[in-house]
Amino acid sequence: MASPNISFDTLPASIRKPGKYFEFNTKLAVRTLPANVQRVLIVAQGTAEGTQPALTPVEVFSDEEARALFGTGSLAHLMVRAAITANPYLRLSVITVADDAAGIAATGKVALTGTSAGVGVVSLTIGAQLVQVSAALADTAAAVAASLAEKVNAHRTLPVKAAAVGGDVTLTARNKGAAGNGVSLACSLAVDGLAAVVTPMAGGMVDPDIAPALAAVFADGxxxxxxxxTAQAQLTALRSHLDAVSHALEQRGAIGVYAHTGTLAQGTTLAELINSGRITCALLPGTTSPAWELAAAYASVIASEEDPARPLNTLALSPVAVPPVAKRLGRMEQESALYNGCTPLEVGPGEKVQIVRAITTYTRDPQGVEDIALLDLTTIRTLDYIRKACRERISLRFPREKLTNRTSAKVRSELIDVLYKLEELEIVEEVKANLPGLLVERDLQDPNRLDAKIPADVVNGLHVFAGRIDLLL
Structure with missing residues (x-):
């Protein structure tokens, strides 16, 4: 160093040859905040038909590409389809896991009887997708069943495959495990002489362990x-992964997303078992869209909002099927969900499913005391972004800094600049009032370490407005 206030990286102080030497310093070039593009990862089962090896992440850009990579109608394929439908500009990666060796695929049945007394249509709804075949005069139940099974197997986006024996069409989930139990079935007949009895999908058991897949992408960010x-074992593995990658030593903050289409009581009971400030559950009872499609659409919509502090209220999940009126969450049921760790979804104008208020499953601290610190999903996303902004600024400005008494003041100055820029973007507030709490000081035990305490008054969402109207006569 040749000057009290100017340091050089490439020009040594020992130069003796006369000359005019200049180096380039790019450490001060970036004066803005970092971008906040959101990368989404789907962890789900593929099938043997897919070409992508399990436990190997890959970027995906289209529904058709996902079908080839992960297998027609696999959970991974259909989640990609739902995610891209909800947000076509998504940055999406997928890692698949194989069916568990002990897994059992869910099955359901449509039993057709009789003979067609005219010309009509047989409609089978699988999840939110419709399969239709025509019935001619005098067609037997067996003939119609064979046509229906053929049409199901030719469909490129169904989570089941079909086999017809006599008038019975047996539907089997393409992936083993409990997820297949969530595929709804309904059959309607617009033809005389035929009748149908539907047996719901059931019997799927043993979802795969997702821990190996999460370990394979631990460093991917x-x-x-x-x-x-929607089983506690898989969600606990997800929680452990998120806690690990978001730890202060790893600093790759992430959130997890799942969905529940069962009852309010089932959804809140599961959320209480997870109780994580980094996991959010979308709750929509009664929809014919399977839970995995709902989870993918929800994650995709979250990723569409790069401002971490901006609420997601009213954003629509376009591919999700609207539940019948009788199944929709009422006003107080939505309140119950919001007090018990579930993000309620509702049907808005235009019969679109939309977010009421995005929250995490975290409701209680380690002592079991009710805690709203991480209630809103925006809070943890904002904290992750503040950490990213501060970390990148310090890394850019001080890549090879010596630790002297002047260093603390320089670091504090940079942190103040970051906080003011965050305030300009309405990500934090009251920066000036909180500046006395911004401390940068040497560590008492490690002579090579500088410690900082950074107050961050995160901007909250405007979720409730209350007004009083005074009557004047």
Whole structure:
């Protein structure tokens, strides 16, 4: 160093040859905040038909590409389809896991009887997708069943395959495990002489362990991880992964997303078992869209909002099927969901499913005391972004800094600049009032370490407005 206030990286102080030497300093070039593009990862099952090896992440850009990579109608394929439908500009990666060796695929049945007394149509709804075949005069139940099974197997986006024996069409989930139990079935007949009895999908058991897949992408830096499962074991593995990658030593903050289409009581009971400030559950009872499609659409919509502090209220999940009126959450049921760790979805104008208020499953601290610190999903996303902004600024400005008494003041100055820029973007507030709490000081035990305490008054969402109207006569 040749000057009290100017340091050089490439020009040594020992130069003796006369000359005019200049180096380039790019450490001060970036004066803005970092971008906040969200990378989404889907962890789900593929099938043997897919060409992508399990436990190997890959970027995906289209529904058709996902079908080839992960197998027609696989959970991974259909989650990609739902995610891209909800947000076509998504940065999406997928890692698949194989069916568990002990897994059992869910099955259902449509039993047709009789003989067609005219010309008409037989309609089978699988999840939110419709399969139709025509019935001619005098067609037997067996003939119609064979046509229906053929049409199901030719469909490129169904989560089941079909086999016809006599008048019975047996539907089997393409992936083993409990997820297949969530595929709804309905059959309607617009033809005389035929009748149908539907047996719901059931019997699917043993979802795969997702821990190996999460371990394989530990260092990849995804911001949102969506899973199709609603079992405590898989969600606990997801929670452990998120806690690990978001730890202060790793600093790759991420959130997890799952969905529940069962009852309010089932959804809140599961959320209480997870209780994580980094996991969010979309709750929509009664929809014919399977839970995995709902989870993928929800994750995709979250990723569409790069401002971490901006609420997601009213954003629509375009591919999700609207539930019948009788199944929709009422006003107080939505309140119950919001007090018990579930993000309620509702049907808005135009019969579109939309977010009421995005929250996490975190409701209680380690002592069991009710805690709203991480209630809103925006809070943890904002904290992750503040950490990213501060970390990148310090890394850019001080890549090879010596630790002297002047260093603390320089670091504090940079942190103040970051906080003011965050305030300009309405990500934090009251920066000036909180500046006395911004401390940068040497560590008492490590002579090579500088410690900082950074107050961050995160901007909250405007979720409730209350007004009083005074009557004047």
């Amino acid at each position: 995804h911001h949102i991880i969506a899973v199709p499962y």
